[in-house]
Amino acid sequence: MSGNGTPLLEIRNVSKYFGSVIALEDVSAFVRAGEVTCLLGDNGAGKSTLIKVLSGVHKPTKGNYFFDGVEQSFNSPRDALEMGIATVYQDLAMIPLMSVWRNFFLGSEPTKGWGPFKSYDSEFAKKTTKEEMAKMGIDIRDPDQTVGTLSGGERQSVAIARAVYFGAKVLILDEPTAALGVKQAGVVLKYILQARNRGIGVIFITHNPHHAYPVADHFVILRRGLVYGDYTKAELPLEQLVQMMAGGADLEALQHELEQAAREGGAEAESLAETAQAIESELDELDELGDE
Amino acid sequence: MSTDTAPAPGAAPPASDERLREVSRASRLLSRPELGAVVGAILVWVFFAIVAFDNNFISWATTAAILNRAAPLGILAIAVALLMIGGEFDLSIGSIVGFAGMTIMVLSFPTDGGGFGWSLWPAILVALIVALAVGWFNGFLVVTTKLPSFIITLATLFIFRGLTIALTRLRTNRTQLGNLDEVSGFGLADTLFASQFTIFGARFRVAILWWVGLALVATWVLLRTRQGNWIFGAGGDANAARSVGVPVNRVKIALFMTTAFAGFLVALIQAVQFTGADTLRGFQQEFEAIIAVVVGGTLLTGGYGSAIGALFGALIFAMVQQGIIITGVDGDWFQVFVGTVLVVAVIFNNFVRQKAAQR
Numbered sequence: 196m197s198g199n200g201t202p203l204l205e206i207r208n209v210s211k212y213f214g215s216v217i218a219l220e221d222v223s224a225f226v227r228a229g230e231v232t233c234l235l236g237d238n239g240a241g242k243s244t245l246i247k248v249l250s251g252v253h254k255p256t257k258g259n260y261f262f263d264g265v266e267q268s269f270n271s272p273r274d275a276l277e278m279g280i281a282t283v284y285q286d287l288a289m290i291p292l293m294s295v296w297r298n299f300f301l302g303s304e305p306t307k308g309w310g311p312f313k314s315y316d317s318e319f320a321k322k323t324t325k326e327e328m329a330k331m332g333i334d335i336r337d338p339d340q341t342v343g344t345l346s347g348g349e350r351q352s353v354a355i356a357r358a359v360y361f362g363a364k365v366l367i368l369d370e371p372t373a374a375l376g377v378k379q380a381g382v383v384l385k386y387i388l389q390a391r392n393r394g395i396g397v398i399f400i401t402h403n404p405h406h407a408y409p410v411a412d413h414f415v416i417l418r419r420g421l422v423y424g425d426y427t428k429a430e431l432p433l434e435q436l437v438q439m440m441a442g443g444a445d446l447e448a449l450q451h452e453l454e455q456a457a458r459e460g461g462a463e464a465e466s467l468a469e470t471a472q473a474i475e476s477e478l479d480e481l482d483e484l485g486d487e
Numbered sequence: 488m489s490t491d492t493a494p495a496p497g498a499a500p501p502a503s504d505e506r507l508r509e510v511s512r513a514s515r516l517l518s519r520p521e522l523g524a525v526v527g528a529i530l531v532w533v534f535f536a537i538v539a540f541d542n543n544f545i546s547w548a549t550t551a552a553i554l555n556r557a558a559p560l561g562i563l564a565i566a567v568a569l570l571m572i573g574g575e576f577d578l579s580i581g582s583i584v585g586f587a588g589m590t591i592m593v594l595s596f597p598t599d600g601g602g603f604g605w606s607l608w609p610a611i612l613v614a615l616i617v618a619l620a621v622g623w624f625n626g627f628l629v630v631t632t633k634l635p636s637f638i639i640t641l642a643t644l645f646i647f648r649g650l651t652i653a654l655t656r657l658r659t660n661r662t663q664l665g666n667l668d669e670v671s672g673f674g675l676a677d678t679l680f681a682s683q684f685t686i687f688g689a690r691f692r693v694a695i696l697w698w699v700g701l702a703l704v705a706t707w708v709l710l711r712t713r714q715g716n717w718i719f720g721a722g723g724d725a726n727a728a729r730s731v732g733v734p735v736n737r738v739k740i741a742l743f744m745t746t747a748f749a750g751f752l753v754a755l756i757q758a759v760q761f762t763g764a765d766t767l768r769g770f771q772q773e774f775e776a777i778i779a780v781v782v783g784g785t786l787l788t789g790g791y792g793s794a795i796g797a798l799f800g801a802l803i804f805a806m807v808q809q810g811i812i813i814t815g816v817d818g819d820w821f822q823v824f825v826g827t828v829l830v831v832a833v834i835f836n837n838f839v840r841q842k843a844a845q846r
Contacts, residue, residue, distance in 0.1 A: 272730070276732075284730070288727040288728075288731050290719065290723030290724050290727055290790060292719070293720065300716070301716060301717075301728060301733060302720070302731035302732035302733045304713035304716050313712070314712055315711055315712050315713050317711070
């Protein structure tokens with residue numbers, strides 16, 4: 196994706212304090228139309244607070260918020276939504292006991308008829324739900340099935356398709372892959388790319404670099420409420436991104452220690468070196484699995 | 488299929504999903520919430536048809552008696568079902584029946600007896616407004632304090648029962664008021680709310696039509712309007728519904744006003760039918776209504792249920808009541824039967840729902 200063009204959504208030098216707690220300090224980030232910006236950070240890095248600032252739940256204590264080049268001050272998530280900034284939270288805002296099509300249009304139900312006989316146009320709702328899901332590349336089996344019977348990845352896709360259908364220009368996804376298995380996470384990543392290809396600016400929040408790397412055009416790494424790094428994909432190989440995440444430094448130290456032990460051990464050197472290797476790769480895997 | 492126009496790159500979805508089984512119409516019917524109550528109603532009917540065969544259980548007279556009994560309870564139960572699907576409780580509905588009934592009576596009672604001497608229809612109108620105000624008050628308290636509606640309406644249960652007794656005694660020095668048929672405007676009210684029609688020699692009350700009519704309207708609202716969608720949403724997950732723009736608080740207040748309206752309607756029907764009311768009218772009917780609703784397959788936790796189920800729940804309740812009366816079992820045992828039926832019905836309902844889900 197191109198690195199030029201004005202940002203669709205941008206925050207500049209945003210800080211958010213809760214009493215004496217500094218949740219965010221001097222954070223800047225942006226997303227362009229048709230691009231994916233990844234916000235990465237470990238637990239406690241300030242991701243949740245940043246999402247709430249972006250989606251209009253919290254007003255920043257300091258700093259500026261721009262949408263389409265115009266400064267904004269949202270009083271509620273509704274204001275942000277009306278501008279086309281849709282947030283898909285981890286809990287997805289879906290009702291498990293309701294069918295897919297009822298969930299899809301909840302709060303924005305299409306109606307037909309007039310006056311006291313105005314009724315919910317369920318045929319249109321079912322048809323549109325099926326079509327919109329197909330546009331995301333999903334064949335929804337039966338729009339009448341309840342959301343509770345869908346898999347985690349399918350639920351994410353319904354939530355994303357819903358936001359796109361209702362005119363989202365910017366899509367903020369709060370850890371959409373966090374609770375998913377390897378395959379399901381891959382499916383969701385595919386939808387993120389689908390949304391991007393339709394010209395939507397996607398802000399993808401995650402703590403898993405392996406999920407972030409394949410889809411992102413741009414990375415913003417948060418640590419302890421501060422921006423720790425801000426890179427385009429070309430500037431940052433995956434290994435370095437993994438290193439930059441919270442586990443990176445510890446992993447290095449551990450590996451170093453093990454290697455030293457191996458050198459000192461003499462006779463056992465070889466086997467210990469192997470163990471060090473094994474532990475290293477295991478840690479990598481754990482890092483990956485731990486997020487699923 | 489018109490939906491396969493945009494397959495995902497690399498992985499075209501199959502035209503028909505191997506995970507989608509053909510689900511038969513019968514099995515779809517099984518997943519409806521009211522199924523348990525319909526089957527239960529048939530079972531209870533068959534039970535009494537056998538046990539009380541010699542007492543003429545299978546007769547038009549008994550059928551009429553059952554339906555006449557079920558109608559007022561059913562009217563309350565349908566409104567309570569909507570509220571419970573919306574995720575809230577109303578324990579005050581019995582007190583609203585009492586309060587609305589006494590409002591009609593005191594306003595229309597002659598001035599020399601301590602009343603206001605109004606004609607009937609203005610009194611009915613004021614009782615309606617008062618009932619809706621009580622419902623609004625319940626709803627407003629629940630959404631603003633965010634306390635469980637169980638607690639709020641438990642409080643208003645006592646407040647409005649107490650007010651009914653205290654204000655009536657204060658004004659008229661009695662607990663029972665009668666002679667409503669002497670008030671002007673009674674004729675029309677009697678036709679609308681308490682007339683009877685004879686079929687095969689049995690006398691059916693017009694309240695049955697109100698009951699069935701309300702069940703149909705409630706079902707249409709639930710399944711075929713956006714407000715119905717909001718009710719399911721508000722009860723299923725209020726926060727999720729709110730975040731997609733459902734006016735959850737307004738929906739809940741409207742539902743409390745609906746149960747209050749049902750309480751008013753039952754108060755009116757009974758006042759006209761008995762040409763009077765007493766301060767204990769509607770006592771414990773909130774529990775009977777909740778029983779009918781739960782037997783009707785509505786989840787206590789909200790987000791799932793049906794008005795038709797509540798209709799059948801009320802029918803079961805009335806059949807048990809009438810069955811006990813005509814078999815000549817000591818009426819003292821009635822509550823034991825009701826409690827047993829409640830537990831059995833709920834267990835049976837859950838069993839049927841699980842079976843349906845496994846299909």
